[in-house]
Amino acid sequence: MIQLEVLRYNPETDQEPRFQRYEVPFRDDWVVLDALNHVKEEIDPTLSYRWSCHMAVCGSCGMMINAEPKLACKTFVRDYSGVIRVEPLRHFPVERDLITVIDDFVAKLARVKPWLMPKEAPANGEYRQTPAQLKRYKQFTLCINCMLCYAACPEYGLIPGYLGPAAITLAHRWNRDSRDGGREARQEEIAAKEGAWECSFVGACSEVCPEHVDPAAAIQQVKIENTVDWYKDHLMPWLKK
Amino acid sequence: MSTREWVFRHPRYVRYMVREFSCLFIAGWTALMVWGLKQLAEGPAAWAAFLELLRTPASIVFQLATLAFAAYHSITWFNLTPKALPLQVGESFVPGWVVAGAHFAGWAIVSALVLALAL
Numbered sequence: 001m002i003q004l005e006v007l008r009y010n011p012e013t014d015q016e017p018r019f020q021r022y023e024v025p026f027r028d029d030w031v032v033l034d035a036l037n038h039v040k041e042e043i044d045p046t047l048s049y050r051w052s053c054h055m056a057v058c059g060s061c062g063m064m065i066n067a068e069p070k071l072a073c074k075t076f077v078r079d080y081s082g083v084i085r086v087e088p089l090r091h092f093p094v095e096r097d098l099i100t101v102i103d104d105f106v107a108k109l110a111r112v113k114p115w116l117m118p119k120e121a122p123a124n125g126e127y128r129q130t131p132a133q134l135k136r137y138k139q140f141t142l143c144i145n146c147m148l149c150y151a152a153c154p155e156y157g158l159i160p161g162y163l164g165p166a167a168i169t170l171a172h173r174w175n176r177d178s179r180d181g182g183r184e185a186r187q188e189e190i191a192a193k194e195g196a197w198e199c200s201f202v203g204a205c206s207e208v209c210p211e212h213v214d215p216a217a218a219i220q221q222v223k224i225e226n227t228v229d230w231y232k233d234h235l236m237p238w239l240k241k
Numbered sequence: 242m243s244t245r246e247w248v249f250r251h252p253r254y255v256r257y258m259v260r261e262f263s264c265l266f267i268a269g270w271t272a273l274m275v276w277g278l279k280q281l282a283e284g285p286a287a288w289a290a291f292l293e294l295l296r297t298p299a300s301i302v303f304q305l306a307t308l309a310f311a312a313y314h315s316i317t318w319f320n321l322t323p324k325a326l327p328l329q330v331g332e333s334f335v336p337g338w339v340v341a342g343a344h345f346a347g348w349a350i351v352s353a354l355v356l357a358l359a360l
Contacts (some may be wrong), residue, residue: 135332204253224326
């Protein structure tokens with residue numbers, strides 16, 4: 001048997017959050033999500049949490065497991081000894097139990113205009129892209145919007161207005177797509193003070209990312225691109241159309 | 242949220258703060274060098290007094306600490322350069338160790354030049 005200590009909070013009845021302990025069977029192949037599902041099905045149906053795919057592609061089950069941002073479906077109980085503490089993802093308001101309010105994150109994703117703004121109309125109705133052109137931005141497409149990076153980022157914790165790793169990486173993904181011509185349109189967001197410049201390269205985001213997107217790398221690349229832009233604008237203003 | 246609340250949550254945050262904290266020692270050392278320059282301008286007696294200051298135990302401890310912090314900062318910094326400078330060749334990227342290695346090599350060359358000038 002293993003012990004889970006789970007943060008509970010019901011806004012309708014609780015003044016503040018509290019911890020509740022559950023004892024669940026130990027299975028060698030169980031992940032924390034399996035343990036939570038066992039609690040909900042066999043012990044306490046009131047426990048609320050988000051989950052979906054159970055295979056680390058949907059990004060729903062992000063939570064703090066022993067104070068580390070993790071996907072519950074990708075965290076094996078056999079890797080832990082003692083009580084496993086499960087809390088909602090840090091740096092987001094708690095709505096209920098392990099469910100956080102993610103409105104801020106979703107709004108920030110939309111702000112970076114994460115869609116194709118074609119450079120030109122495609123010839124013959126299709127966009128051509130070589131494998132090399134795809135490789136240039138492929139890594140940054142792997143984000144599953146799980147928000148573990150936001151939970152790990154101390155800048156986001158201190159400065160809620162910070163755009164954050166996933167949003168900046170998403171903008172960078174589109175900027176590096178050879179079909180896209182929307183870099184100018186995204187600059188207002190990612191070149192702003194609360195854009196890439198709020199990042200101080202802690203690197204925690206890339207360490208916790210379950211898909212190895214490396215948002216820290218994307219953000220530093222954005223910083224360099226923006227700096228080059230700044231010098232171009234100021235030293236060679238005639239380059240501007 | 243205060244710094245104390247998050248720094249000790251995980252070793253990675255402590256390492257980050259150590260890296261950032263190095264700036265205090267480097268700033269202090271810079272101030273020391275500026276002071277030395279001023280003493281040099283004020284004549285041999287002032288300069289001799291400055292060299293004596295450099296030899297005091299407290300000063301040596303400070304210089305060693307600054308060297309350690311500066312080295313830590315430079316090493317972690319150069320190791321991170323491949324993230325900021327992805328060099329794509331065809332469908333693959335130049336390996337990280339090449340990019341970082343080039344920075345370390347540059348550091349070694351500049352250090353050798355400075356040493357050659359000083360000795």
